[in-house]
Amino acid sequence: MDHFDLKNGSIHCEEVPLELIADEVGTPVYVYSAATLRRHARVLKAALADLDNPLIAYAVKANPNPAVLSVLAREGLGADIVSIGEYRAARAAGIDPECILFSGVGKTAAEMAEAISGGLKQFNLESVEEAHTLSIVARSMDAIAPVALRINPDVEAGTHAKITTGTSDNKFGIPAADALAAFRELRGLPNLNVTGITVHIGSQLTSLAPLQAAFERLGAIIAELRADGFELEIADLGGGLGVPYGAGQPEPPTPEAYGDMVKRVTRDWNIRLAFEPGRLISGNAGVLLTRVVRVKPGETHPWLIVDAAMNDLMRPALYDAYHHVEAVHPSGRRATAHVVGPVCESGDTFAMAREMDEVAEGDLIIFRTAGAYGAAMSSGYNSRPLTPEVLVDGDRWALVRRRLDLADAASLPLPEWLRSRD
Numbered sequence: 100m101d102h103f104d105l106k107n108g109s110i111h112c113e114e115v116p117l118e119l120i121a122d123e124v125g126t127p128v129y130v131y132s133a134a135t136l137r138r139h140a141r142v143l144k145a146a147l148a149d150l151d152n153p154l155i156a157y158a159v160k161a162n163p164n165p166a167v168l169s170v171l172a173r174e175g176l177g178a179d180i181v182s183i184g185e186y187r188a189a190r191a192a193g194i195d196p197e198c199i200l201f202s203g204v205g206k207t208a209a210e211m212a213e214a215i216s217g218g219l220k221q222f223n224l225e226s227v228e229e230a231h232t233l234s235i236v237a238r239s240m241d242a243i244a245p246v247a248l249r250i251n252p253d254v255e256a257g258t259h260a261k262i263t264t265g266t267s268d269n270k271f272g273i274p275a276a277d278a279l280a281a282f283r284e285l286r287g288l289p290n291l292n293v294t295g296i297t298v299h300i301g302s303q304l305t306s307l308a309p310l311q312a313a314f315e316r317l318g319a320i321i322a323e324l325r326a327d328g329f330e331l332e333i334a335d336l337g338g339g340l341g342v343p344y345g346a347g348q349p350e351p352p353t354p355e356a357y358g359d360m361v362k363r364v365t366r367d368w369n370i371r372l373a374f375e376p377g378r379l380i381s382g383n384a385g386v387l388l389t390r391v392v393r394v395k396p397g398e399t400h401p402w403l404i405v406d407a408a409m410n411d412l413m414r415p416a417l418y419d420a421y422h423h424v425e426a427v428h429p430s431g432r433r434a435t436a437h438v439v440g441p442v443c444e445s446g447d448t449f450a451m452a453r454e455m456d457e458v459a460e461g462d463l464i465i466f467r468t469a470g471a472y473g474a475a476m477s478s479g480y481n482s483r484p485l486t487p488e489v490l491v492d493g494d495r496w497a498l499v500r501r502r503l504d505l506a507d508a509a510s511l512p513l514p515e516w517l518r519s520r521d
């Protein structure tokens with residue numbers, strides 16, 4: 100459920116008409132609903148309420164906007180981070196370091212050192228090689244680094260190949276068969292405290308079966324490790340639960356069904372559970388608001404050329420992802436169109452032959468479910484500025500990231516040898 104609804108003939112985010120935001124900020128612009136973010140955090144907390152002190156660490160990569168993080172920090176969520184930039188953003192938003200998990204296959208020694216000195220719950224390590232580096236870093240700082248090891252359970256997640264992470268062909272984690280040997284090696288490394296185990300098999304999962312298979316695999320490994328003397332405190336079950344992208348798209352399981360499955364599978368584990376939801380929290384809490392620049396006749400259907408492009412929302416170009424399209428002022432008439440951006444690539448396509456609200460040049464439309472992996476993945480391709488972001492909270496709204504011209508922000512004077520024309 101979200102808070103982008105039709106009121107008096109036009110789509111509002113909570114109490115604010117989207118048209119007002121478009122007029123004041125310009126388009127394209129991402130619009131987030133604080134009420135939706137809070138709702139998603141609360142629904143997940145309720146679904147996991149019977150567990151003993153679960154740690155819900157929001158996957159910052161999905162939407163790292165400081166205002167979004169601040170709303171979630173106030174809901175008591177922790178953070179799953181994959182770079183020191185995300186670490187700093189999480190801390191700046193007020194997230195308790197004891198609720199920060201540091202994931203990712205390529206953490207550098209400098210990133211490790213900064214996280215150790217700032218504090219965190221644990222490093223989620225992805226290889227034994229990484230553990231060696233962390234051990235050296237922690238030792239040089241005279242610190243003990245808390246670590247979990249990520250297991251690759253070799254489970255097919257049934258999602259898009261580019262967002263599948265838990266099969267043996269993926270770069271993530273330690274093969275399940277090597278887990279015991281890897282944990283033993285970690286135990287022998289100085290300045291590491293082995294506290295946990297983690298798994299994450301992919302994103303936008305629309306079935307519980309692969310998650311359940313991965314968790315069962317993890318449960319067996321936990322038993323094996325305990326028999327070997329490891330005292331594990333935390334089992335991090337990752338993120339990945341899908342969200343509904345609209346009619347005709349796969350319906351993911353509810354957070355309640357997910358919670359029930361987790362409770363069933365982990366009943367005898369006697370361990371604190373952690374979760375790393377990203378899309379579930381922010382996906383349907385955001386839309387990309389854009390204006391139709393031009394309607395160009397097409398062979399089969401008209402081309403609706405909008406002022407947002409693949410650099411603003413990469414998901415359709417990258418994953419053939421579906422985003423629901425709606426007019427901000429629907430007339431009630433329907434039409435079929437191709438919705439594309441102005442970037443000079445055929446892949447700059449949001450929807451082909453989509454039956455949707457009929458719109459004309461100058462009209463506003465939204466792409467729904469753009470609150471996760473939308474602005475977060477945007478770029479300045481085609482010398483386009485980064486899209487601004489707005490947070491709505493009831494009848495209040497604020498610009499929370501300005502339109503940023505990267506060419507301006509990152510440019511330097513030409514090197515001397517390029518300055519003269521001869």
Ligand code: LLP
Nearest residue numbers: 158202299302303338339375376377378472
């Ligand atoms: N934990 C780890 C270790 C992850 O790698 C991810 C996502 C998450 C948690 C959060 O997953 P979520 O709950 O959001 O599914 N750009 C893609 C999604 C990439 C996901 C990467 N890892 C997309 O737009 O669909």
